[in-house]
Amino acid sequence: MEITKEQIEDYRETGLLFIPELFSTKEVAEMQAAVEDLSKQDIPGRILEKDKKTVRALHGCHNNSEIFDSLIRHPSLLASACEMLNSDVYIYQFKVNLKAAFSGDVWPWHQDYVFWDEEDGMPSPKALNVAVFLDECNEFNGPMYFIPGSHQQSLIHLGQKDSSEIPNNWESNVSAALKYSLDNNTIAKLTHKKGIVAPKGPAGSVLFFHSNLVHGSAPNISPYPRRLLIITYNSINNIPSFKGKPRPEFLVSRDHTPLKPLRGKVLI
Template identity: 45%
Template structure:
């Protein structure tokens, strides 16, 4: 199932450019998602630098850079349809800038406050422009009670909002604060509420395997997981090769140093099928 059919790609790019996000009309099948879950669950069971925990120090909040040491995740980032979609949205060759899985464990997963991803990539890594795209793969069924992503359409056109003063930046606690519930760069609740009144907001829900694309500057958040259902969201950030930061300082599992264009490669374990599920609310 290729995304190379021009009208489909054109429609997706139009939605992405206008709204800052788009739903991809394909999903990974159940066997693919089962395999990805197995690999992520195995990684979460190990004490590695790439594994980040909630404030209790035991509940896994996220894992990073899995494509560097797991063959299934490595195959996923080279999936021909994902690479071609990223190239179509960004207009040229891309490489994997970041790979992560954000997990909200049942009844324990904490919220992510309103923020923009590009704030971290610009301010911490020196990424020149928001010429990157997040491709999100739902590893679990996502519903309104297990902490879905909430986006404010059109907010990606507003630039970076509410950046802290330089003195406040000097008080930060390093990269771990960039992946915790206490984020270094956030959009204030009052501004987010104002933007939501003007632009509306969208809950990104759907069955496991669903695919979405998000702009680095879109204002987004997610709530606590109040349900008995885990919510795991796998995110591949493709960056334009021409947009690679010159001297990133954060760990390699957060920021890839090699900006060589990703070469697509098919893997029979990773299968896409048409997604006929309803649109997000």
């Protein structure tokens, strides 16, 4: 897959680019199997929901899985990221958000870059998220909501910081009570101007979205799981300063080696 100039222009305007069914059914099945296997292991980066038994997320699992280690170098993903960021890139974060059937919890409205700036010292939002649908994403199972065009302004000063109800640790960056979330009034004003979109599509679809794009998702009360794999590529010209104690390696990679695309057989 090669992205076009028109697609890049649309991404720069809206902060989003959706590519349906980039991966085959067989490739998705292999990724699903890897997620199921890792979900059963007590590994660093395995995050549970409030019930302490449902897996909410798996962080840094490209270091524990051959197929995910290959995925970050997939030519269609990597080349597109380099073109969008206009530079070589490295892996900043890798995670799978598992919004389980009946019990997947909310992700409050937020921008990703505030976490990376405040917690890691990332100089600018020159980073890109690539989401791979591991299940069909529909109107029932907690699809991601986005406010198109909201990446064009920073809302960090409106973020929720060190609330007395939110612990000041890395767990507050990945829980349903996010450390830096946006209030209802801000979201209402943004959506009045720009609206809300919820990209939906079959498993194997891919969604590129900007690190400053406002997004969130509702709880999943449907019988359908919504597993979403998210790769964050960062420009090699945008390496964080890591002031203070860095967050765990499974949350923020400190390997800044520029990625090179795999050739030939990529996943399976």
